[in-house]
Amino acid sequence: MFISMEPSPLTEQIDQWFGSLMAGLRAFPLDFPGTTFHHARKCRRKLNAVFRHELEARKKVDKKCDDLMSGLMCTEDEQGKRLSDEEVVDNMVNLVVAGYESTASAIMWATYHLAKSPAALAKLREENVAVSESKGGSLMITHDDLPRMKYTAKVVEETIRMANVAPMVHRVANRDVEYGGYTIPAGWPVLVWVRSLHTDPVYYQDPLTFNPDRWDKPVKPGTYQAFGGGYRICAGNMLAKLQITIMLHHLSIGYEWELLNPDAKINYLPHPRPLDGAAMTFRKLRA
Numbered sequence: 001m002f003i004s005m006e007p008s009p010l011t012e013q014i015d016q017w018f019g020s021l022m023a024g025l026r027a028f029p030l031d032f033p034g035t036t037f038h039h040a041r042k043c044r045r046k047l048n049a050v051f052r053h054e055l056e057a058r059k060k061v062d063k064k065c066d067d068l069m070s071g072l073m074c075t076e077d078e079q080g081k082r083l084s085d086e087e088v089v090d091n092m093v094n095l096v097v098a099g100y101e102s103t104a105s106a107i108m109w110a111t112y113h114l115a116k117s118p119a120a121l122a123k124l125r126e127e128n129v130a131v132s133e134s135k136g137g138s139l140m141i142t143h144d145d146l147p148r149m150k151y152t153a154k155v156v157e158e159t160i161r162m163a164n165v166a167p168m169v170h171r172v173a174n175r176d177v178e179y180g181g182y183t184i185p186a187g188w189p190v191l192v193w194v195r196s197l198h199t200d201p202v203y204y205q206d207p208l209t210f211n212p213d214r215w216d217k218p219v220k221p222g223t224y225q226a227f228g229g230g231y232r233i234c235a236g237n238m239l240a241k242l243q244i245t246i247m248l249h250h251l252s253i254g255y256e257w258e259l260l261n262p263d264a265k266i267n268y269l270p271h272p273r274p275l276d277g278a279a280m281t282f283r284k285l286r287a
């Protein structure tokens with residue numbers, strides 16, 4: 001999908017480089033040997049080099065694939081201008097980081113919370129089995145099924161509210177701003193800690209409890225910013241929700257699962273996840 005590579009030692013290596021890049025994404029920016037940040041930058045350069053190599057190879061033989069890299073190489077704006085090689089490579093790395101780890105993490109959290117909330121899982125399963133049975137047992141869902149998957153949508157929102165890969169967004173004050181008795185001078189970088197908004201008991205009753213039904217009532221405008229907002233709102237927010245919905249459909253109908261260490265401690269940086277990586281056992285429900 002991204003670069004049409006068959007699994008190989010190189011793709012495994014790429015996976016490891018991405019892992020180290022993610023680990024250093026929010027590390028303290030100390031750029032000298034031995035630090036997580038330094039290692040992440042090194043891996044980023046290696047990823048750039050692999051993608052650059054593939055891009056040059058494709059240009060030489062005018063090779064086009066049905067994948068992201070070819071899509072980026074062919075994209076033209078209204079004036080017929082294409083992306084530079086550097087922009088293609090940059091977008092490749094950024095889209096893997098923004099579009100892959102983000103939804104993978106959300107799917108992990110959804111299964112984690114559902115494993116701990118049997119009542120919620122039962123409701124989710126009931127809804128998804130009903131959708132499937134109404135289509136003669138088909139496991140495929142289409143866009144037309146989404147309006148009937150109301151509980152599933154609530155599970156998706158609640159999962160993303162509880163924890164996601166973007167606990168904060170970055171902004172720069174474009175004028176002096178008075179806030180809470182402080183002045184943020186124009187030009188200052190600002191870290192907006194949206195996770196504290198999503199776990200504020202003023203807006204979300206019992207905020208650390210996984211409760212999909214809280215979404216029966218609309219939230220107060222401005223208090224749910226998991227995908228950021230304004231010009232820089234997450235470009236993949238609809239896609240992300242759709243991917244999680246599809247995974248929940250298949251998982252709830254086809255599997256049951258159990259956390260191996262339900263009390264594992266949770267690490268919140270660089271990305272929230274249980275210390276054991278949310279180890280689970282899965283069992284197939286149907287042949």
Ligand code: HEM
Nearest residue numbers: 098099102106164166169227228229232233234235236240
């Ligand atoms: C649960 C999943 C996801 C979460 C929580 C998430 C969250 C975010 C957040 C908070 C931002 C910054 C927005 C801002 O500054 O206002 C962002 C930006 C972005 N996201 Fe996502 N995202 C997710 C999935 C995805 C997916 C699946 C894709 C693409 C396939 C994607 C692509 C992007 C891109 C390209 C940007 C940069 C937008 C820009 O600066 O113009 N994201 N995301």
